Amino acid sequence: MPVTLDDLAWCQDQIAPANPAYLMSLPTRNDPMLSYLTTQYQDHVRLREQFDFKVNDPIWDFFKKIQVIGADDKPTKYFGDIKWVYYQFQLEKGDTRSQQAIYAEAQAEIDTVLSHGVDLAMGYGENIWDLNPKLDKKVHAVYDDAKVSLWTEMSEDFIASIPNSVSIKTTVHDREDYISAPSKGEILSKEAVATLGKLRNSWGNNSPDVVFVISDGLNSKAVMDEGHLTPYLQEMRKLLKKAGFSVAKENIVITGGRVRAGYQVGETIFTNCGDTGMVVHIIGERPGSGHHAFSAYIANGGQNVWCKAGTMDHDSVKVVSGISDTGLDPKDAARETVALMKKM
Numbered sequence: 001m002p003v004t005l006d007d008l009a010w011c012q013d014q015i016a017p018a019n020p021a022y023l024m025s026l027p028t029r030n031d032p033m034l035s036y037l038t039t040q041y042q043d044h045v046r047l048r049e050q051f052d053f054k055v056n057d058p059i060w061d062f063f064k065k066i067q068v069i070g071a072d073d074k075p076t077k078y079f080g081d082i083k084w085v086y087y088q089f090q091l092e093k094g095d096t097r098s099q100q101a102i103y104a105e106a107q108a109e110i111d112t113v114l115s116h117g118v119d120l121a122m123g124y125g126e127n128i129w130d131l132n133p134k135l136d137k138k139v140h141a142v143y144d145d146a147k148v149s150l151w152t153e154m155s156e157d158f159i160a161s162i163p164n165s166v167s168i169k170t171t172v173h174d175r176e177d178y179i180s181a182p183s184k185g186e187i188l189s190k191e192a193v194a195t196l197g198k199l200r201n202s203w204g205n206n207s208p209d210v211v212f213v214i215s216d217g218l219n220s221k222a223v224m225d226e227g228h229l230t231p232y233l234q235e236m237r238k239l240l241k242k243a244g245f246s247v248a249k250e251n252i253v254i255t256g257g258r259v260r261a262g263y264q265v266g267e268t269i270f271t272n273c274g275d276t277g278m279v280v281h282i283i284g285e286r287p288g289s290g291h292h293a294f295s296a297y298i299a300n301g302g303q304n305v306w307c308k309a310g311t312m313d314h315d316s317v318k319v320v321s322g323i324s325d326t327g328l329d330p331k332d333a334a335r336e337t338v339a340l341m342k343k344m
Contacts, residue, residue: 005029005143008039016051024045028100028131029139030257035286035293037143046129050161080123082110100295109168117291117326142290149287151175154216154255162201162214166199167254168192185258189269192254196268201251207277208248210240212340213265215283222284222294226319227325229282229294235334236280243338245278259283259297260338270301270306275303278341284322293328296337300344318344 003011012023030042031188046107047053056062061070066088070076078084084104088100095102113120123132132138153175155319159167171187172178178185188196214223223229235249254261262281270277273329281297298318305311318340323333 005037005140010040011046012043013050014198016047016053019053028121028135030142030288032116032118033068035289035291036289037139037146040121040131042124042129042131042214045332046127051131075128080120081127082120083107086236087227095227113256117289145290145327149219149221149284149292150179152220152224154220154224154253159253159255159258161250161252162229163303164250164283166195167212167253167255168195170254170258170261175256178256182258183258185262186260188261188264193268196252196265199252200269203248206269207275209245210278210280211246211250211252211265211269212236212248213252213254213257213262213279213280215254215261217257217259217283217285217294219284219287219292219294220285222292222324223282225325227291228292228323228330229342230295232282232317232323232330232334235331238335239334239338240341242304245341245343257283259314262297263299266301266306266312267309273304273307275301276303277306278344280337289327291322291324291327293322293324295319295323296333298337298344300341304329 023039023044024042025039025041029037031038038253048055050196055063060069060073064071066078066080066085067076068079068085081102083106086109087102088095090102090105097242110120119135121131121135124130125133125136130136146341160163161274169189169192171180173188176324198240214229216223237247250264253263254265259281262279262283266277266279266280278301279297279299281299283297284294286291286293296319300318301312301318305316320328320333320340322328323330328336
């Protein structure tokens with residue numbers, strides 16, 4: 001995260017003279033599934049131009065066939081034109097419709113992709129390897145937002161606003177420590193374990209079926225943004241009650257938490273080998289999409305699981321991800337979560 005998008009281009013320029021055989025890249029630098037930013041397809045074009053590299057001959061011939069590269073080996077007016085490439089694709093399939101009709105279909109497909117919040121690199125900027133200025137500005141804005149999201153800390157006022165919150169911490173000292181030493185965010189502090197022990201004792205023999213855990217994760221804004229956590233929690237509690245689950249009134253809030261910290265919560269509060277409680281861990285994740293999305297990890301401790309430290313791990317857990325007011329709606333996500341919990 002300390003590296004900027006422009007730094008990435010500089011790094012490529014230093015490495016390119018060694019003639020590497022492989023460069024990872026994604027459309028527009030943005031991976032919409034994992035929500036991170038990396039190098040982009042356009043970087044291939046820039047490096048080829050700058051260091052006199054070539055595409056292999058069959059692919060170069062294909063570019064000429066669809067006329068994005070001319071006979072003079074230079075980009076044509078169709079370079080970066082998605083609709084033209086789609087038109088050529090349809091012609092190759094034997095489509096006999098007019099160019100106008102196929103272009104209209106291409107535009108409809110483009111609009112569908114864009115409506116899902118996924119960008120397409122159409123056209124180019126000052127150089128053929130530049131994103132068009134509008135998209136380039138947006139990608140940089142997403143990156144800037146990612147850095148703000150990553151470094152933003154969950155505020156005390158926000159924690160206090162969560163009903164019946166029980167605030168605990170991991171062994172992380174501060175945000176810098178959280179980012180540079182990931183394993184510290186997976187281990188609860190001694191004070192946190194003691195606090196959870198008191199909570200467990202207060203339940204006596206009536207431990208709940210479900211406990212909610214809320215962590216800042218890699219993107220605390222994802223849980224703090226208005227319209228994110230509250231509607232999800234409210235809908236979850238309503239649906240779980242209707243489904244016959246008993247739910248702890250307390251919401252356990254972890255500062256400096258990573259996903260495995262939620263498993264340790266389960267091990268600390270469900271200590272008897274007969275306990276089969278479930279932990280729903282709500283955590284901010286993947287600060288590279290601009291959506292400020294959180295995930296809900298559902299850990300189901302069947303008999304003889306919670307009482308054996310380290311038994312619960314990612315392979316035994318279900319997750320609902322991409323939850324935000326601009327992604328998977330929190331109330332819809334709650335319905336998906338409860339449906340999974342019923343099956344589990």
